[in-house]
Amino acid sequence: MTPTPDSPYREQVVGLLTQHGKERVIAPALETALGCRLRVVGGFDTDQLGTFTRDIARAGSQLEAARRKAQLAIERSGLPFGIGSEGAFGPDPMVGAMPWNAEVLVFIDAQRGLEVVGEAQGPGLQLDAWARDWADVVALAQRVGFPAQQLVLGIGPDGTPPLIKGLDSWPTLEAAYAQQRARSSTGKVWVETDLRAHANPTRMAMIGQAAADLAARLQQQCPCCGTPGFWKVQRLAGLPCAACGAPTRLTRAWVHRCLRCQHHETRVLAAGTLAAPERCDHCNP
Template sequence: MSNYLKPYAGLKASLLTQHGKESVVCPELLHTNSLEVIHVTGYDTDRLGTFARDIPRQGSQLDAARKKARVGMELSDTKIGIASEGAFANDPYTGLLPWNYELVLLVDDTRNLEIAGFYGGEAQSASKQISSWDEITAFLSEAQFPSHQLVIRPDDEYHLECRKGIGTIEMLREAYDWATNLSKKGDVFVENDLRAHTNPTRMANILKATQNLAKKMVCLCPECASPGFAITETKKGLPCSHCGMPTNLPVANIWSCVRCGCKKEVVIANQISADPSRCNCCNP
């Protein structure tokens, strides 16, 4: 379908993070794309929003990632920037499970393009209203503590003050006493800390989003040879093997260029027909 090279081999990019993401992003892109990613500090990325809700995020997940990339590029004087931004919601299948969406963005001013890697997977983001120490200790297994750290705040999830990065029983006891003393009714709200360096489940999802980005970076557009040529949508309509009517199953992938807008439709190999159980006519 397309050419696979290493257009970023030997180049340098910045990665602005204060939450340990360099531990997965830098080695992955160096190994897969020979791109040297420089860890950049000197800017408080919490200013762009926090998962603990003490600072709301302005704009979309993409807006925040783009801002981080730009700041990192300015601080390091590089023409290429990498940034990561996460989001949390319910799963897209049942709407019942906590879900983590990770975006790892490459901003390339040498080619005037952006390439985004994505991954969505189950999140470790438990939370609970607590009224006693016994309740909080019973909650620890669900929260996967201490491998996944905690945030605690007085009263409920809307209280403006909180303690983050709680990773030991001693820290938890101290934070619990602090929150209880500030609470109007003696209740506290405890939840998983969702920052990457405190949440191994999220860090693993960031790695998978980086791997998705790495694949797109080496896939070149057949028209303009820009990196980032990738599947952007699917075409449905695989015919039913019994009645021949189109189903909702995909029959082809649509590949698109992030720079010139070139689109190519590629039929999915080894797919001839759909099982009648997936047909709305045969199995309404």
């Protein structure tokens, strides 16, 4: 990504609230694009705001949680710029059969009173199952790419403590299995993928994509007032068909709008962009 020469965040320090190593993927994307520097804001247990293992429930939506972390980054660092990140897992939105991971990054610019949100979503690595014996644990571990992908062992699917998290080696996994098995009244142990960023490489990559999205949005400045985050707010359909020229349902243009002034622009896709006739209601009704 090429840096924006006139980025208002050049040489500025941006606080990031994380305890799970997310700076590894967020810093390269933002620092390269904007010329800013990221500072990790520690000393706050982000698990207090909710955990994937259900032992602490998240209050509010995913976006609200990310926004809260960005605000905390500003409050705790005294910097005017803060970033918070929040992930969610669930079934995929198309068929509902595949684990799906959605990541949100909220950037708050307290100087300008701006909030810009970066997003990414796609297939995620989330798997859980009962293990009747050690062989079941080994099979599941191998299926998810343990130990790069870490595991959590519990005594049931409801997140009831004690949970043993952050298992990242075969000896610690085996010891944790023996402990949970001794606690379990049925002899079965609950195994699940650790969904925290540093323990889930697939998720960490998705956070990197959300950071790239955020960087791209912050690089776009309003042509009138220079405010960053001049981004797509509305899609206009009607891309002409390559065969008959009729308007299709595909995107013809995007309306971009400033977060601060009234300025907005309709940006049409590059000249010569046409829809394939298979997507045309006239040619392929």
